[in-house]
Amino acid sequence: MKDRLASLLFRGHLRYFVLKTINKKKMYGYAIINTCYEATNKEWKPSFGSIYPMLKKLEKEGLIESSVEKHGNRIVKVYSITKKGKERLKILEKRRAVLENLLKHEGKIKEKILNSLEKIGATKELAALRNAFLKVAKKISKNELSEEKCEKLKETILRFAKEIEHATK
Numbered sequence: 163m164k165d166r167l168a169s170l171l172f173r174g175h176l177r178y179f180v181l182k183t184i185n186k187k188k189m190y191g192y193a194i195i196n197t198c199y200e201a202t203n204k205e206w207k208p209s210f211g212s213i214y215p216m217l218k219k220l221e222k223e224g225l226i227e228s229s230v231e232k233h234g235n236r237i238v239k240v241y242s243i244t245k246k247g248k249e250r251l252k253i254l255e256k257r258r259a260v261l262e263n264l265l266k267h268e269g270k271i272k273e274k275i276l277n278s279l280e281k282i283g284a285t286k287e288l289a290a291l292r293n294a295f296l297k298v299a300k301k302i303s304k305n306e307l308s309e310e311k312c313e314k315l316k317e318t319i320l321r322f323a324k325e326i327e328h329a330t331k
Contacts, residue, residue: 176208176216177305178258181243181251184226188242190233191217217241225250253309257302 176198183189183197191213199207220226225247231240243251279288298315301307307315 175258175303176212177220178251178254179208180213180216180220181225181247181254184241185243185248185251188229188240190231190238190240194241220247254305257312261299261302 179198179201180194183194183201189197191210194217195208195210195213217226217228221228221241223246224244226241226243228239228241230237232238279285298307302312
């Protein structure tokens with residue numbers, strides 16, 4: 163169960179892990195897999211079937227580039243990050259920081275919110291809000307939101323927070 167959960171959690175972040183890994187130094191595919199494994203405290207090891215298509219996709223998008231080098235007796239394809247890739251990595255790091263912050267405080271906040279909303283009979287509304295945030299989190303993890311949509315989402319959340327505060331005054 164632990165391996166399956168780790169796989170589900172990290173799989174959506176493969177793009178982030180690859181860019182973060184080769185941002186430090188250029189690497190070949192197998193080294194990227196092992197670095198991801200070590201970076202996740204040996205919780206998740208991406209498969210060859212996921213890492214190589216991702217490398218190909220990132221290269222096609224201009225986020226990474228490859229070159230052929232000799233390592234010992236072997237000739238390997240080595241990947242390095244491009245300027246565009248570094249810019250994308252910064253965006254992914256900001257999104258990841260937001261999610262990590264939410265997850266860090268989620269337990270305490272969730273309990274307070276549930277107790278408060280149950281008192282006023284708003285459990286159905288809470289479920290709708292929870293589902294909306296889960297859909298957003300899924301899109302973020304799959305990198306399906308443009309920077310523009312992320313900014314619009316942040317504005318919407320802030321406006322919503324102000325409306326809630328105003329309603330309770």
